[in-house]
Amino acid sequence: MFFYAKSFKSFLFVFFLPVVLFAQTGQIKAILVDSETSKPISSASVALLDAYSNVFVKGGQSVSQGFLLLSDIKPGKYNVRITYVGYETQTIDSIEVLGSKSKDLGRIALKSTGNMLNEVVIEGRAPAMQIGIDRKTFNVGESLVSAGGTATDVLANVPTLQVDQDGSVSLRGSSSVKILIDGRESALAGNDVTSLLQSLPANSIEKVEVITNPSSKYDAEGQTGIINIVLKKNIRTGLNGSINTSAGSYDNYMAGITLNYRDRKFNYFGSYNFNKRNMLGSGKTDNRFFGDSTRNYSESESSRKGNSHTVKAGFDYNMTDRTSLSFSGNLSIQDRCKSVWFLFY
Known part of the structure; x- marks a missing residue:
């Protein structure tokens, strides 16, 4: 009977020994602070080696108040490496963990490198083209044409749009297209939308929307599609402005100045643009008739010159965050043709 009891105790010891050894895991804890200000440091990375x-064993991070806890550590000797952005890396060597005891490292002061990160600026570039459900959006800022040129030049570089020598715009081969400015009817151009596009600077355009499937809110005209030219809106406060000049071959020039003053409620703006254009064209016609030697051959060259001066001034009144009252006036002089228009919305 005594032999049986002794054997049974030995069996229990051998059976539960791995469980007891496995359960004997310790902890390492500490508090991380700044060496100069003694302020706690949270989110510091800690590696147990x-x-x-x-060799890396496990890792962790300090939490609020700089508290650090590494648990479930098997008995042995370890090194603790602490890293944090803007602070020197600190390593504590030969930390011995015994059984299920907790090893308290106390307060660990991290020294600053002197190169603290104040802010991170992430800059991205908008894609040149965005495809939506009913429209395609082309960001003019990604095109080199926006550095110098007119709205006509911008539209000529938009896929699915065609611009002829006279500046007329067509979509997918059809001229039955409506042109909007900031989502509104292009009434400011009167009946001559082409002249407006040729005098509108390309650097004032933010994006061009080609709506190939117009909704019912638009009129029946322009069934082929709608071109919406979205102009840039200056949101910087204070006084600012820009000057731009450009020159091209065949005696083409453009120059302009834009000024803007903005405070919390009012935004005053004004601009002047001069555009001298020389549009050259040429063509050949060769007609031959079957059955005889009749042939009609002709060559033609054309040059269409034009100067335009465009002055714009106005102001915006921001009544609320979502409601604003705008008034603007435009004066456009194109070769001996003068037009004046005002917008109120």
Whole structure:
């Protein structure tokens, strides 16, 4: 009977020994602070390394109040490496963990490198083209044409749009297209939308929307599609402005100045643009008739010159965050043709 009890105790010891050894895991805890201000440091990265092989065992981060806790650590010797942006890396060597005991490292002061990161600025570039459900949006800022040129030049570089020598715009081969400015009817151009596009600077355009499937809110005209030219809106406060000049071959020139003053409620703006254009064209016609030697051959060259002066001034009154009252006036002089228009919305 005594032999049986002794054997049974030995069996229990051998059976539960791995469980007891496995349960004997310790902890390492500490508090991370700044060496100069003594303020706690949270979100610092901590790595637990084997003291002999320097192999990574586990990692963690300090939480609020700089508290650090690494648990479930098997008995042995370890190194603790602490890293944080803007602080020197600190390593504590030969930390011995015994059984289920907790190893308290106390307050660990991290030294600043002197190169603290104040802010991070992430800059991105909008894609040149965005495809939506009913429209395609082309960001003019990604095109080199916006550095110098007119709205006509911008539209000529938009896929699915064609611009002829006279500046007329067509969509997918059809001229039955409506042109909007900031989503509104192009009444400011009167009946001569082409002249408006040729005098509108390309650097004032933010994006061009080609709506190939217009909704019912638009009129029946322009069934082929709608071109919406979205102009840039200056949101910077204070006084600012820009000057632009450009020159091209065949005696083409453009120059302009834009000024803007903005405070919390009012935004005053004004601009002047001069455009000298020389549009050259040429063509050949060769007609031959079957059955005889009749042939009609002709060549033609054309040059269409024009100067335009465009002055715009106005103001915006921001009544609320979502409601604004705008008034603007435009004066356009194109070769001996003068037109004046005002917008109120």
